[in-house]
Amino acid sequence: MSGGGLAVRDRWFERRPVEPGLTLYREPAVHKWFRANIWYVRGRDLDLLVDAGMGIAPLRPALEEMDDRPVLALATHGHVDHMGGLHEFDRRAIHGADAAALEGDDGVHLGPFFRDTPEAVTALPESGWRLAAFTVEARPATRILRDGDTIDLGDRRLAVVHLPGHSPGSVGLVDERSGDFFSGDVIYDGRLLDDLPRSDPARYENTMDRLRELPVRRGLGGHGPIFDRARMIDLVEDYLAGRRAMGCPGGH
Numbered sequence: 311m312s313g314g315g316l317a318v319r320d321r322w323f324e325r326r327p328v329e330p331g332l333t334l335y336r337e338p339a340v341h342k343w344f345r346a347n348i349w350y351v352r353g354r355d356l357d358l359l360v361d362a363g364m365g366i367a368p369l370r371p372a373l374e375e376m377d378d379r380p381v382l383a384l385a386t387h388g389h390v391d392h393m394g395g396l397h398e399f400d401r402r403a404i405h406g407a408d409a410a411a412l413e414g415d416d417g418v419h420l421g422p423f424f425r426d427t428p429e430a431v432t433a434l435p436e437s438g439w440r441l442a443a444f445t446v447e448a449r450p451a452t453r454i455l456r457d458g459d460t461i462d463l464g465d466r467r468l469a470v471v472h473l474p475g476h477s478p479g480s481v482g483l484v485d486e487r488s489g490d491f492f493s494g495d496v497i498y499d500g501r502l503l504d505d506l507p508r509s510d511p512a513r514y515e516n517t518m519d520r521l522r523e524l525p526v527r528r529g530l531g532g533h534g535p536i537f538d539r540a541r542m543i544d545l546v547e548d549y550l551a552g553r554r555a556m557g558c559p560g561g562h
């Protein structure tokens with residue numbers, strides 16, 4: 311049973327300014343499997359939120375950078391730790407292959423996995439909060455992303471890259487000028503997951519090939535620390551080596 315003896319945490323989100331125009335938010339009291347990165351990108355005409363956390367506590371009021379300019383909240387894919395808070399925003403984007411998560415499909419967002427996780431939280435967002443009552447709020451996308459789309463913030467443009475494998479609708483965002491790569495769960499500095507209900511390791515291998523070709527300078531993943539290009543290539547090779555070790559034909 312959750313909640314027994316856990317303290318309420320005053321500030322649910324931890325805020326870490328990375329550089330001007332880029333801030334990282336995280337949920338320290340959430341189990342590490344679900345403790346995802348939330349990136350706030352300031353734009354001249356439009357701000358961009360890359361992923362939105364679990365939806366356990368309201369995210370919008372915690373975003374200190376937000377003012378009256380519009381915000382596009384974009385989920386890199388449909389898993390609950392990335393889209394749980396998306397419903398709070400008027401503009402909501404996700405790839406079509408994971409869009410059912412925003413409509414409440416728990417086979418896509420996997421919210422029940424979180425409810426079943428021992429020690430899912432180490433603190434409460436408010437008194438009386440219960441893990442057993444945790445739900446993902448449904449609110450459909452206002453924009454469906456496709457490979458090759460552009461997210462235009464006025465002073466920077468990000469290309470949408472469809473990178474399936476971890477989930478069918480996983481996308482990354484590449485800022486072609488700076489080389490920043492918002493990579494979601496496609497690649498991050500940690501153990502990559504290709505065994506979730508809608509994962510497809512064979513497609514993931516093709517995605518790994520595509521990652522090698524992307525003009526990226528550093529990765530800002532869905533979990534873990536920022537990594538540079540050399541580290542990304544190591545992670546790609548490690549994944550493919552792991553597949554070969556399992557006797558899978560890809561991973562050439």
Ligand SMILES: [Zn+2]
Pocket residue numbers: 387389476495
């Ligand atoms: Zn995921």
